[in-house]
């Protein structure tokens with residue numbers, strides 16, 4: 001249980017997400033990688049927080065998502081879990097934590113729930129990981145699928161480019177989606193596919209689709225938290241809308257702090273601990289006695 005968990009607040013469940021698809025209520029998802037952001041997103045009413053392996057890039061400065069380890073992901077998941085009491089929490093399984101063999105995949109997936117306070121895991125891949133998804137689901141672990149642009153396959157794909165934009169690729173994405181639903185996924189991320197295909201797949205599935213760069217007809221949307229807030233400036237995919245510009249606010253604040261430290265206008269007495277004048281005088285007198 002998270003350290004700030006309030007027993008009267010009910011956490012979003014897979015049933016709530018399913019019900020939202022049924023009623024047409026959109027699912028709001030966002031990625032987070034630490035306690036403070038998770039706490040703010042949770043308080044803002046985000047339905048699902050994903051501890052995405054994109055944190056390798058936006059929080060840790062790696063070139064892509066491939067080098068983050070399982071232990072590093074679990075470390076960030078634990079921090080997010082401590083900050084959240086309401087959102088459904090999904091931990092992203094990193095590169096090679098589920099591709100080597102099914103037994104290791106189940107064991108590694110289980111750690112996200114048993115050690116890191118997550119409610120489910122996310123895996124990238126379609127038909128080729130169906131057996132793994134089935135085994136993880138059999139162990140009682142909710143699985144969110146992820147197809148379309150799969151950043152862990154960036155070297156095979158040859159870049160972060162739109163997927164499914166010809167007939168044969170669109171067909172295989174539909175097959176992937178149906179196979180993942182059959183394997184027991186509770187939801188499916190559709191990344192960077194044409195809006196029409198996102199719409200078509202969403203209508204064909206009974207589980208919710210969460211789109212990122214896949215148009216408005218998905219059952220929900222996810223963005224990387226740092227992108228939405230304007231905190232990650234290395235590059236900006238077409239689908240990223242910046243709802244804030246925290247980078248410039250942070251730079252402005254730190255520059256002001258820096259000026260005030262340099263010219264000694266910070267800290268004023270309001271920000272300092274003061275001894276009473278009498279106490280300080282006694283301290284000085286005692287010091288003088290010792291001389």
Ligand code: KIV
Nearest residue numbers: 031052053054189212
């Ligand atoms: O790692 C991540 O942030 C993700 C989302 C972009 C879906 O997988």
